[in-house]
Amino acid sequence: MITVEHLTKRYGAFTAVSDVSFTCVPGTVTGFLGPNGAGKSTTMRMISALTPPTSGTTTVNGVAFRDLPNPGRHIGVLLDASAQHAGRSGREILSLSAQLLGVGQKRVDAMLELVGLAGAPEKRRVGNYSLGMRQRLGLAHALLGDPSVLMLDEPANGLDPEGIFWMRGVLRDFADRGGTVMLSSHLLREVEAVADHLVVIGNGKIVADGSKEDLLHAGGLYVRGLDPATLEKALTEAGLSVQPTRDGGFSVASDAETIGRTALAAGVVLLELRAADSGGLEEMFLRLTSNHDTFGSNPDSSKDAA
Numbered sequence: 001m002i003t004v005e006h007l008t009k010r011y012g013a014f015t016a017v018s019d020v021s022f023t024c025v026p027g028t029v030t031g032f033l034g035p036n037g038a039g040k041s042t043t044m045r046m047i048s049a050l051t052p053p054t055s056g057t058t059t060v061n062g063v064a065f066r067d068l069p070n071p072g073r074h075i076g077v078l079l080d081a082s083a084q085h086a087g088r089s090g091r092e093i094l095s096l097s098a099q100l101l102g103v104g105q106k107r108v109d110a111m112l113e114l115v116g117l118a119g120a121p122e123k124r125r126v127g128n129y130s131l132g133m134r135q136r137l138g139l140a141h142a143l144l145g146d147p148s149v150l151m152l153d154e155p156a157n158g159l160d161p162e163g164i165f166w167m168r169g170v171l172r173d174f175a176d177r178g179g180t181v182m183l184s185s186h187l188l189r190e191v192e193a194v195a196d197h198l199v200v201i202g203n204g205k206i207v208a209d210g211s212k213e214d215l216l217h218a219g220g221l222y223v224r225g226l227d228p229a230t231l232e233k234a235l236t237e238a239g240l241s242v243q244p245t246r247d248g249g250f251s252v253a254s255d256a257e258t259i260g261r262t263a264l265a266a267g268v269v270l271l272e273l274r275a276a277d278s279g280g281l282e283e284m285f286l287r288l289t290s291n292h293d294t295f296g297s298n299p300d301s302s303k304d305a306a
């Protein structure tokens, strides 16, 4: 479990993270979404005690990170896959950490196997690894202490489509066995397939927080009829909120029965009536974040003010 309460980080006059609160609960994958510069990494650095907050608190399984005895046994963290010593081999890096964590070499073997680096790749220097291989090593490193919580910053960076699919499987499996997963991304599609809970951040502020289902539902239903103009008129006259989509259909904030009956009464043949698909979530994501400038241009500040 990760709990974040009223977390704020200021650099001089610039507010990178502003009064952020959310929780990531066991058995779920939380996607932490936001455009570049939204404050995702800063939040994760505060959760893992790498950056001190200006105000607010964070806990992992109810305990502040810095008070955790042997934190790697509770939370596996992957913030920067390239932060490992470039001159050491993948196996050496995991073996050294295993000693610190107090786990045996068998765990190192198992993690190398899990992430597909067992054999020749484990003996190569990390400086010669591709970014995708570093992400795999970073995941092995995060899992090494057999933690109950995983926190990963943009773990899909550098992975090929097969690697992304594989990573999703590992994270889903971890959560299905009762673990807590928090992963960040600036791409909705990347987390949509694996997350059950979404927290969206824009310009340091939380702009949406809910189950993926609820946020999808917030996109309403999608309806398309043979006579779009008559359909739109009927739905609007029924007092429903109707948003035209690019393909001649409409997003409607209502239930299927109401929309179906309204169309029937207007004599419009329906061609489609279904939950708005992820396009609705994508539009919501773009809409939610579009008003929030990226790269640190707070209206009241400049990031250079640190």
Ligand SMILES: Nc1ncnc2c1ncn2[C@@H]1O[C@H](COP(=O)(O)OP(=O)(O)OP(=O)(O)O)[C@@H](O)[C@H]1O
Pocket: 011, 014, 016, 034, 035, 036, 037, 038, 039, 040, 041, 042, 043, 186, 294, 295, 296, 297, 303, 304, 306
């Ligand atoms: N040490 C620092 N001093 C000043 N500003 C900083 C510092 N660290 C981060 N920032 C600023 O805080 C804002 C949030 O940065 P952060 O790295 O948390 O964003 P992010 O959501 O992780 O973005 P990305 O997807 O690009 O990694 C940015 O505007 C960044 O420039």
